[in-house]
Amino acid sequence: MLWFWRIRTAAQPPRLRPRGRRASLWLARVLTAGLLAGFGTIAGAQPPRPVDQLTLGAPGEVTAIVDGDTLMLADGREVRLVGIQAPKLPLGRAGFKPWPLAEEAKALLAALTLGKTVTPGFGGRRGDRHGRVLAHLFDAEGRWIQGAILEAGLARVYSFDDNRRLIAEMLAVERRARDARRGIWALDYYALRSADQAGRWLGGFELVEGRVLSVGLVRRRAYLNFGADWRSDFTVALDPAARRLFEAEGIDLKDYEGRLLRVRGWLKSRNGPMIEATHPEQIELLEE
Secondary structure, three states, rough: OOOOOOOOOOOOOOOOOOOOOHHHHHHHHHHHOOOOOOOOOOOOOOOOOHHHHHOOOOEEEEEEEEEEOOEOOOOOOOEEEEEEOOOOOOOOOOOOOOOHHHHHHHHHHHHOOOOHOOOHHHEOOOEEOHHHHHEEEEEEOOHHHHHHHHHHHEEEOOOOOOEOHHHHHHHHHHHHHOOOOOOHOOOOOOEEEEEHHHHHHHHOOEEEEEEEEEEEEEEOEEEOOOOOOOOOOEEEOOOOHHHHHHOOOOOOOOHHOEEEEEEEEEEEEEEHHHEEEOOOEEEEOOOO
8 A cells, every 4th residue: 555645625627727927826826735734643553654764865945946846955956856747848958848837837936946945866867967856855844845746736756767666656546646636637638558559759758558560579679569569559668777666567569469558758759759768667557
């Protein structure tokens, strides 16, 4: 059993019609008050809390919000909330169009953290090539910030092979928000894609669902083929390092044949649409 908060929420999530800075601030207040109010308790034995599964670092006060998944601390540390991807803002990139609900995601992170002290938690690689700290964050009351953002439907799980701690917990929270159509999950822009239509979404980070037709091994690389023509149909590729991670988890790739999967990653064009899977959590089995 996974450990979660009991979230107090209305029967229907707030509609996301307002636009602009004032609307973003309004939405953040609504989400913070309605979806993210406090922690609950669950009767009986408790699995480990997220904070107990990590190595904690030095706390710091949040002084600025960069976007929906990045913030600045008073001591100069820039923290990228590991394991999630909020809707993107241009951030100075010429010609980059903001993704839908990017301002709302930034406003929510501000409502949760700005001016408050947060504590980073580490379960994998601690920094990236941009000099940012890669961490889970917890506020003074112990609220897991990644979990709160996912619960509000203003981020997707976005994981890497060197930072896998708490991915299962995040996937479960994301699933709950998607089922309730909160935030991004009410918009076609972030919809689940079918494998036979994957070629329409090249270049994006997508969640693709389909049934595996066959599994092949070519020059030590494994391929999950979702169609009869590997030159044009959707495929998932795994290099030898990825295959070893799957084997370490007791996963035989051949067992995916005939199974319905959900795969997340950046869609590229390589003999048809393809996602590179580097670790098991990128692939969700949708039926036993």
